[in-house]
Amino acid sequence: MSRIAVELPGLSMKNPIMPASGCFGFGEEMGSLYDLNELGAIALKATTREPRFGNETPRVAETAAGMLNAIGLQNPGLQKVISEKLPKLKSIETPLLANIAGTTMEDYEEVAADLSGTGRVNALELNISCPNVKEGGIAFGTDPSLAAELTERVKAVSSVPVYVKLSPNVTDITDIAKAVERAGADGLTLINTLSGMKIDRKSRKPLLANQAGGLSGPAVKPIAVRMIHEVRRQTQLPLIGMGGISDVEDIIDFIIAGADAVAVGTANFTNPFICPELSRGLEKWLAQEQYTHLYDLQPKEVHSVE
């Protein structure tokens, strides 16, 4: 048996590594660099009901060991994602996790029903945690009862498992985790970016056109690890962990903290080949250390996924 294959609801992964939403587009560009079948799964860029241009530029800024982004959920909209983006992924076997976003509960329901109905999407990731759009989204991610209601409604219309992506921009992340678990979520993905700001000293204004942006990259890793550790102890749900992963050691830390699989975001920008390199590196490390499976790293009492 493979040391690194993992089974999560809807996602039968040959390795525990997927590119994180928004850091891989819809796979086209990366597909010309390497075989996407090497990935455990792919989290697609957020899809909204209508096409969105997103925020004005500058949309990214570098920070100490990290970056801020305020893309603003730019995407071609539900119809084009179905007619143009998903067909290009037909020839690969890698499971797809479709990230969906919206302003109203009805938006989420419509996108969820249509995307899960395509047959090509293996699971949904409810983005209720994007810090970069003014309306909706983040409100669902910071209010446990709204998050639960949205989860329930999306579950009712989706024909595939539903993961909820949690925001770190809350006082207690476990409140939301427990609320969406009770509402029927099949899994959790965490963390999304942390709200931050960079000042441009020359203009004496925030550098990003949107003023605030979401912090990602190695700088956020300790926060992500802490939150996964907390959530692991409060829910039974499978967890896909992310936030600053850029090498094999990072993945091991996330698994020990309680993640069942991981996503890699910002590191794709520094090294477009990072995901396949990490899966080979992880396999090699486990073999060297004589682990028969990745999950043997996890302290038994906390690993609750069967």
Place this chain on the structure above:
Amino acid sequence: MRKEDMIVLENKEIARDIFEMKLGGLLVQDITEPGQFLHIHTSPQPFPLLRRPLSICKTNKAEEYLTVIYRAEGEGTRLLSACSKGSTLDVIGPLGHGFPVSDVSPGEKVLLAGGGVGVPPLYDTGHALKEKGVDVTTVIGFSDKGTVFYEDPFRDIGRVFVSTADGSYGTAGFVTDVMEKEKLAFDRIFACGPVPMLKALETKYPEAEGCISLEERMGCGIGVCLACVCHTRQDPDGSDYRKVCSDGPVFPWKEVVL
């Protein structure tokens, strides 16, 4: 496109804070058009995190090297300026689409307009045009005498005019002032420089045929993160867009909103 540890063959200051760096590696063989760019990790350490986009200035496929010219200004470019001969740099490239030299016919008059560190990609472009028998005129603008570079190399390609904003060298003013003063006529224009310069050119010559090369802050450099987008003139407030890194950085005259 490939990711390669390129060897620093030379790295020297050619004007105030302006460095010319010669890099050797296989990547040179993949270059298809002048005006493509590299995305360079500026340190052997993991940080600074983001790569820096720099235009390819000169290509020598036979000897497998290329040059880039950059202004050492912020953290990353300052680190680059300290790289010594023989060290290596993690580079991805060539990226993006360059100037469409293949569209130009022999005998055509092409004007190259460059501002500051927008000048480098015009060098290979000028060379490729000259080889095709195109009549090339170059107008390059800088802030002051101390930052002028590559006036002589461009003379090998055709006529060259230089301007400085403070008037300390060449014509006082901007590239557009030189073009007016010298009444420069052209069939086509290729421009690269700061946005105000590109805007001035597109406004002064609205009917011109040609291309501009744009700068934008980048995340990935390969088209996946949507950091570098701009609106199109066809749909200035809508959801249509172009990515500077993978659709550009070179765009047809007046295609995108500046």
